[in-house]
Amino acid sequence: MLALACLAGLLSGCADRNGVSGVVFAMDTAMSLTVYGKNAEAALAECETEIKRLDMLFSATNPESDIARINSGAGGFVEVSQETADIVRQSVALSELTGGAFDITVYPLVLEWGFFSKDYKVPDGETISELLGEVGSSRIEVDGNRVKIEAGQKIELGAVAKGYLTDRISEILESHEIKRANISLGGNILVVGRRPDNNLWRIGLQDPSNPETHFGVLEAENTAAVTSGDYQRYFEEDGVRYHHIIDPSSGYPAASGIRSVMIVTDNGIEADAFSTAVFVMGRERATAFWREQGGFEMVLVENDGGVYVTDGIKDGFTLADNVAYTLHVLS
Ligand code: AMP
Ligand code: MG
Numbered sequence: 001m002l003a004l005a006c007l008a009g010l011l012s013g014c015a016d017r018n019g020v021s022g023v024v025f026a027m028d029t030a031m032s033l034t035v036y037g038k039n040a041e042a043a044l045a046e047c048e049t050e051i052k053r054l055d056m057l058f059s060a061t062n063p064e065s066d067i068a069r070i071n072s073g074a075g076g077f078v079e080v081s082q083e084t085a086d087i088v089r090q091s092v093a094l095s096e097l098t099g100g101a102f103d104i105t106v107y108p109l110v111l112e113w114g115f116f117s118k119d120y121k122v123p124d125g126e127t128i129s130e131l132l133g134e135v136g137s138s139r140i141e142v143d144g145n146r147v148k149i150e151a152g153q154k155i156e157l158g159a160v161a162k163g164y165l166t167d168r169i170s171e172i173l174e175s176h177e178i179k180r181a182n183i184s185l186g187g188n189i190l191v192v193g194r195r196p197d198n199n200l201w202r203i204g205l206q207d208p209s210n211p212e213t214h215f216g217v218l219e220a221e222n223t224a225a226v227t228s229g230d231y232q233r234y235f236e237e238d239g240v241r242y243h244h245i246i247d248p249s250s251g252y253p254a255a256s257g258i259r260s261v262m263i264v265t266d267n268g269i270e271a272d273a274f275s276t277a278v279f280v281m282g283r284e285r286a287t288a289f290w291r292e293q294g295g296f297e298m299v300l301v302e303n304d305g306g307v308y309v310t311d312g313i314k315d316g317f318t319l320a321d322n323v324a325y326t327l328h329v330l331s
Pocket of ligand 2: 228275
């Protein structure tokens, strides 16, 4: 599993003998961490504890979690930790910022499609219309450490929890004065400093058509790179692939022409929300969003084999040899 976790992200560093490595299973994925330096063991231990704490706090399926309590108390205010209230407040703001492409209230639809139970099904149109009526983050109220969603609504943080965790891990590493680390939270990458040989880290981008291989590599330092793709969780029925990223305006898996998006920025929670949102938006809307918003870079892969890399990272990106993709630069 460690090998797989490494494949999903970093192309080097996993077996470096000077680093301390650990693997944690949380948020339904394998997370691998390699930390370098004299405080590496203490930093790694604290990161592992933090991963488990946030897994408990945000899990929608653990009935005692803050998120599950908000859901079961729908219709009234529920007291939660300040941290949960803050991430819900940020998620509401990110929903507005992305024009509703990212929306934590799509959860009833995600459940209906079976992406939590893994009992997959294509819901009928009537059910989808009904559940769409419950979608809308603007109806969430956050007051101090109390959160209220409307009766019928349900929320889930799967599209931002790992990004938030990335930010927390980054803070922990900094508090231990760690100057080098590579962290892969099920494909969400955080690289601190450079590799032990002082070269840039090499982040592999999984090929949506063949996720065991990479279609490209991004060389980077001190950054978070978050990927959303149609190959990460999906089922097939009658030759159609139904994946886990739901378009909050239609209730169906987003059919924007994008197969995969990597967002690159030093802000993990934003990177994660934007990866989901950009996938829903499609290239044109996403490019306009990137130009207006600024502060992040991206790599898009489209159905027809087009790979689009934004200006700010084009020099660090290399398309793999022998892949059937065509490279374009967005500026
Ligand atoms: P990510 O892999 O970060 O793109 O997040 C996808 C996960 O977030 C899915 O497994 C769902 O649980 C949830 N989700 C799906 N569509 C959306 C959406 N449009 N906005 C927010 N969360 C979503
Ligand atoms: Mg996301």
